[in-house]
Amino acid sequence: MSVLVVGSVALDTVKTPFGEAREVLGGSATFFGVSASFFSHVNLVAVVGTDFPEQHIDFLRSRDIDTRGLKRVEGQTFRWEGYYEYDLNEAHTSDTRLNVFQDFEPDIPDEYRRSEFVFLANIDPELQRSVLEQVERPRLVVCDTMNFWIENKREQLKRTMAGVDVMMLNEAEARELAEEPNLVMAARKIMSMGPRRVIIKKGEHGVLMFCDSGYFVLPGFPLESVFDPTGAGDSFGGGFLGSLAGAGSLDEPDIRKSVVYGSVLASFNVESFSCERLKDLTMEDIECRYQDFLRITRF
């Protein structure tokens, strides 16, 4: 089964207390796609400028990611510049240049329209809805968002959410969207807006997943070295949806397993800048950390 991701492909400049990386491969669709590609075929829709290095596209293709939906248009690629202090949970943006991403209008290639699993990465909720209008009855739609859309396009976001199966947010976004400080109550309120499931990402503190029949709580994987948290949320999404698509099942045990695989991918991704750590990662590494997760959480 295949996974469709619609989001950004970007060039990131990131500074952390441990080092700096300039103009490296980034963007939500990148982190998601590379992570999902360990489990499933990935269809990617995004836009880059004429300056985007061909080698990055070669890398994506090498991961069995279909890039027919990756448009190259006149202009500069989306650039994000940010930094982290010792509290690696909080990203500080120093510069955002949307460039060609400003006029991004997702155009889903015919070959992608039957993708069974869809990830709407963090883009304008109106564009997310236009994606849903172009795909044919996917089995599962997962939607990410951010504070900017919650604050500036709340009604549009709510309209999009009505067509979404799983809403994925971080703690602060969940509280802001629901206007409710308690996460359990916030999740319930978000489910009342449409999605049957809510996944709340808590960074190093793990993940909460809520649905009608109860919830699932997974702690973060304790890491000795967290190098760069950029892309952790999207790597989580990629591991989650990729492994679900790979399993081809939406049973509760498979959904829980996929949350663990999402956390495994995110835990690897933060161990280096960009998606460097994912480049030499093997399925054996992934299975090994999955087993570690089992071992350290069992009682």
Add this chain to the structure above:
Amino acid sequence: MSVLVVGSVALDTVKTPFGEAREVLGGSATFFGVSASFFSHVNLVAVVGTDFPEQHIDFLRSRDIDTRGLKRVEGQTFRWEGYYEYDLNEAHTSDTRLNVFQDFEPDIPDEYRRSEFVFLANIDPELQRSVLEQVERPRLVVCDTMNFWIENKREQLKRTMAGVDVMMLNEAEARELAEEPNLVMAARKIMSMGPRRVIIKKGEHGVLMFCDSGYFVLPGFPLESVFDPTGAGDSFGGGFLGSLAGAGSLDEPDIRKSVVYGSVLASFNVESFSCERLKDLTMEDIECRYQDFLRITRF
């Protein structure tokens, strides 16, 4: 088997966004003792003043807590006054009056000296050491502390830690004691100071436990209403050590189970002011939440 706790019995005045409680029963030895009493006999050593209400002592006794070590001396009982804002993870102290606690010198009654499980609640590390000198080869010693002792009595604290099996701290304390921001590395450094185990309490985000053979991670129990976090850490300690003493075993599976019981007790304790919620709590409630914990963490 019995558990010895040496710490404070206090009168707390607490304000949270949800209400206020004046001069209610508090103190580390109280929260620990009441929580541990669900699983084991408890020997309590602390001091109160002449103003301390007899009804509180009756309550402790009603919980099978031996209060022969609770001294009543001339003067006022230790009082703590604090408040929480919406971030319930952080306590703000507005007033601390040590009163009779200022001159507290733990005098362990003969009947307590063979307690097999010892909890050194957060008091001066020199006093903690004097407790260890008075007990006869306990099977397990657990030690709590706080930033004040880490900053002002670091060397004394390290001497105490050399005789301790399990060090129990919150995240910030672990980082400060180890002078290391990464929790995995901090735990390793703390273990090199003596304790064979380190338990790091992360409030709503759960618990990390480290030992030579690996670690155990338990997420926090997702609660719909957190009313007052005062005493959560000590309730955790009481549930942990009480259930270990109850089981009479120091096997790894039993230690992990006890971490879960500790979290269960803490999760109940924060549902009301003081230890009100623990007053009508039953073993059935405890087992039920333990099973919930299993259910929401299994994959």
